């Protein structure tokens with residue numbers, strides 16, 4: 001089996017970024033780019049690839065949805081007993097990556113991760129649609145299951161039991177990644193792209209242009 005995409009490429013022509021375009025605060029810069037992605041009707045603008053590493057050094061990556069961020073960090077919700085949850089328990093370092101194809105932009109963020117409080121998890125869990133709460137309660141995320149039917153039966157039982165809201169499973173909650181590194185990438189024609197990193201040094205964000 002061979003799959004060849006050697007000739008698949010396109011030019012990125014959505015403009016460039018220069019040092020004086022950048023906000024000195026990378027969280028503000030991220031907010032500006034997130035706003036722009038939404039204005040460009042980027043589907044799943046808040047979807048980010050989350051990379052974690054297990055205790056042997058093996059990385060794994062999957063998409064999760066960014067739910068909120070501020071100057072402290074970037075937050076998502078998941079199951080603490082999932083594969084990523086187990087990896088973060090042992091190694092609380094992670095990386096996030098956003099790609100907004102409509103704008104030819106990528107953002108990479110690296111930092112350390114901690115759990116959000118139970119109160120924050122409760123608040124967000126119960127703000128979700130009832131069916132989503134049921135699915136989260138039914139799923140032992142990342143564990144094997146014999147059939148889909150097994151999960152659907154459990155969901156039906158919970159639907160009959162709870163009409164307004166479902167108790168939040170103890171293993172379901174949020175994480176916050178506190179960054180020490182950001183990279184903003186703007187695709188440019190002919191592969192001479194713009195890249196700027198923000199590095200946290202002695203509590204101050206230093207900005208540096210990188211070669212593409």
Ligand SMILES: Cc1cc2nc3c(=O)[nH]c(=O)nc-3n(C[C@H](O)[C@H](O)[C@H](O)COP(=O)(O)O)c2cc1C
Nearest residue numbers: 047062063064065076077078079082083084085142
């Ligand atoms: C667009 C998209 C959004 C997703 N959002 C989430 C999310 O917010 N939380 C989550 O736990 N899984 C989310 N998933 C599923 C994860 O990618 C993954 O399958 C799941 O979290 C189990 O990952 P793990 O076994 O590596 O822990 C999403 C998947 C996609 C494609």
